[in-house]
Amino acid sequence: MAKQKTFTPAQIVLVVVCFFFLILTLFPIYVMLVKSFKSPMQEVMNPFGISFPFRWANYAEAWGYIDYTLLNTFVITIAITALVLVLSSMASFGFTRFQMPGKNVLFLMFLAILMIPGVLTLIPQYKLVALDYGLINTRWGVILPTVAGALPMSIFLIKTFFEGMPNDVFEAATIDGASSLRLYFSIAVQLSLPILATQGLMTFMSAYNDYLWPLLILRDEGVKTTAIVLKDLTTTLFNETNSMSVAIAGYVIACLPMFIIFAFCSKQFVKGLTSGAFKM
Amino acid sequence: MTETKTAVSAASAAAAGGKLKKRRKKIQFQGYLWILPALVLLVGFCYIPPIYALIYSFTDWGFVEKISFIGLENYANAFRDTQFWGSFGNVLLFTACGLFFGNVSAIALAEMLYNMRCEKLAAVLRYLFMLICIVPGVVSTLVWERVIFLPESSPILGVANAILHLFGLPGSQWYTGSDTIRLAIILTGFPWMGGTSFLIYLAGLQNIETSIMEAGRLDGLNSWKRIWYIDFPLMKGQLKYFLMTGLIGGLQNYSMQLILQNGHSAMVPGYYIYKLGIEMVYTGDLNIYGCQGYACALGMLMFAIIMILTILNNKFLKTTEEG
Numbered sequence: 001m002a003k004q005k006t007f008t009p010a011q012i013v014l015v016v017v018c019f020f021f022l023i024l025t026l027f028p029i030y031v032m033l034v035k036s037f038k039s040p041m042q043e044v045m046n047p048f049g050i051s052f053p054f055r056w057a058n059y060a061e062a063w064g065y066i067d068y069t070l071l072n073t074f075v076i077t078i079a080i081t082a083l084v085l086v087l088s089s090m091a092s093f094g095f096t097r098f099q100m101p102g103k104n105v106l107f108l109m110f111l112a113i114l115m116i117p118g119v120l121t122l123i124p125q126y127k128l129v130a131l132d133y134g135l136i137n138t139r140w141g142v143i144l145p146t147v148a149g150a151l152p153m154s155i156f157l158i159k160t161f162f163e164g165m166p167n168d169v170f171e172a173a174t175i176d177g178a179s180s181l182r183l184y185f186s187i188a189v190q191l192s193l194p195i196l197a198t199q200g201l202m203t204f205m206s207a208y209n210d211y212l213w214p215l216l217i218l219r220d221e222g223v224k225t226t227a228i229v230l231k232d233l234t235t236t237l238f239n240e241t242n243s244m245s246v247a248i249a250g251y252v253i254a255c256l257p258m259f260i261i262f263a264f265c266s267k268q269f270v271k272g273l274t275s276g277a278f279k280m
Numbered sequence: 281m282t283e284t285k286t287a288v289s290a291a292s293a294a295a296a297g298g299k300l301k302k303r304r305k306k307i308q309f310q311g312y313l314w315i316l317p318a319l320v321l322l323v324g325f326c327y328i329p330p331i332y333a334l335i336y337s338f339t340d341w342g343f344v345e346k347i348s349f350i351g352l353e354n355y356a357n358a359f360r361d362t363q364f365w366g367s368f369g370n371v372l373l374f375t376a377c378g379l380f381f382g383n384v385s386a387i388a389l390a391e392m393l394y395n396m397r398c399e400k401l402a403a404v405l406r407y408l409f410m411l412i413c414i415v416p417g418v419v420s421t422l423v424w425e426r427v428i429f430l431p432e433s434s435p436i437l438g439v440a441n442a443i444l445h446l447f448g449l450p451g452s453q454w455y456t457g458s459d460t461i462r463l464a465i466i467l468t469g470f471p472w473m474g475g476t477s478f479l480i481y482l483a484g485l486q487n488i489e490t491s492i493m494e495a496g497r498l499d500g501l502n503s504w505k506r507i508w509y510i511d512f513p514l515m516k517g518q519l520k521y522f523l524m525t526g527l528i529g530g531l532q533n534y535s536m537q538l539i540l541q542n543g544h545s546a547m548v549p550g551y552y553i554y555k556l557g558i559e560m561v562y563t564g565d566l567n568i569y570g571c572q573g574y575a576c577a578l579g580m581l582m583f584a585i586i587m588i589l590t591i592l593n594n595k596f597l598k599t600t601e602e603g
Binding site: 010014015018019021022024025026027028029031032043044047048087088091093094097098099100103106110113115116117118119122124126127128129144145147149151152180184209212216227230238242243247248251254255262269270 | 314317321324325327389396397398401407410416417422424428435532550553554580582583
């Protein structure tokens with residue numbers, strides 16, 4: 001069929017337009033990479049092009065500023081991800097495998113949290129966590145509220161998946177004498193590994209990107225996360241040296257973890273980012 | 281073991297004998313145990329704050345020794361607060377622009393990729409457009425602030441001003457100018473295509489049955505007409521999803537303001553509440569009396585406004601679907 005020809009003028013225009021927008025879209029990444037290698041002199045002379053020689057020292061300096069924050073960020077992010085996965089899969093298991101009074105009400109109560117906007121809860125939650133529980137400047141002060149906030153959506157998605165699992169498998173295992181702990185680990189978790197991976201990835205990403213809550217809770221220099229220190233660093237370095245390169249090298253370092261995840265599990269990534277929409 | 285039939289539907293459970301019912305009740309309680317850890321966290325961190333917010337919104341909680349109830353005073357003040365309603369106007373502007381530009385460009389990109397005949401190229405492009413996701417939100421904002429929209433007064437040239445100079449125009453102050461900051465915030469993220477929302481529209485397009493597309497082609501629809509008469513109506517579900525989430529998220533959003541630390545001409549309610557309730561506590565700005573209680577009242581107002589807009593939006597989208 002003539003319609004299926006690949007190289008019609010219209011198709012070429014389409015590809016050109018697409019590439020034009022691609023360049024615009026990826027421009028921030030390009031400009032970040034280019035600037036991270038510049039010396040202060042090169043930054044003034046040639047602000048947007050690639051300039052030689054590369055100043056690798058920017059990265060060494062940036063690393064010196066943020067190395068401890070990366071550890072903080074990873075500890076917090078991994079703890080959040082692990083807790084969200086364990087708690088939401090456990091709760092989903094409880095909701096789907098057992099009959100008990102009030103479980104539907106309980107589930108609706110969980111979902112109701114999704115309707116409460118963050119602008120309403122910010123101040124009282126801060127008071128609760130920082131003052132009442134005394135978790136200011138501790139990692140738990142970031143981990144526990146973030147996990148709690150992520151649970152309703154996560155339970156909603158995982159529970160939906162659990163409901164689709166064949167009942168026969170569980171019955172057969174029970175007849176063979178498996179305990180419910182065994183049913184959870186060997187069947188429920190095993191069968192739902194793909195959705196757990198997707199959910200874990202999403203949780204990891206949003207926890208890694210989180211800025212506001214760590215900013216409020218982690219006030220001491222030693223416990224701060226990367227995003228907060230990068231923001232502070234940008235202002236101080238710019239005021240001191242009139243140069244952005246070292247801070248931008250720090251930005252690139254902060255992008256690397258997500259880049260690695262993206263490179264290795266882009267399929268899960270796409271699934272996770274689009275799964276919420278299809279559940280509506 | 282009959283206990284395993286716990287998952288049978290409620291209807292058949294009612295029909296089953298009383299003996300079975302009794303046995304089931306024996307093990308039911310284990311289910312609560314599985315939910316308990318999640319419940320404890322939710323009670324501890326998610327249910328208390330909104331209750332606090334409601335109670336404190338009727339008090340003069342702030343920098344006073346003793347908190348006392350002041351009735352509806354906070355709410356009365358809120359309705360007179362011109363700064364708050366001004367910030368509300370700003371957030372409506374930002375949300376409307378964000379919804380419009382964001383969805384138009386995401387749909388445009390999805391259509392471009394859908395209409396590309398070379399499938400391998402389309403797959404590579406799809407991947408590359410997503411790549412921008414690796415940049416954390418804070419970093420992305422900082423790049424826009426410190427590289428692209430650098431003000432004219434900065435010793436380093438910013439990208440946006442370089443483009444203006446190219447056309448012989450004078451540079452702008454962007455985020456630092458009180459009359460340009462709103463425009464700069466709206467333009468941030470241009471061309472708003474990268475990320476993942478286009479993927480959802482693309483999936484929507486790919487779900488349209490080929491027989492419908494084929495029928496359109498036989499009726500002589502060109503691509504533009506097809507997009508208007510077939511694609512748009514059949515992507516309504518996706519559009520609805522983005523309008524809902526975009527509206528709810530957009531009205532609360534203040535990430536730009538938080539990072540730019542600008543709360544003057546680009547003030548939005550979220551940032552106003554944040555400043556009243558939290559930042560002032562740190563900066564020790566003790567001039568405002570009972571400001572945390574007041575911030576809670578503003579939060580309640582925002583909650584009500586978001587609720588009403590969501591319901592209206594939902595109703596409107598439903599009627600257009602039926603019509």
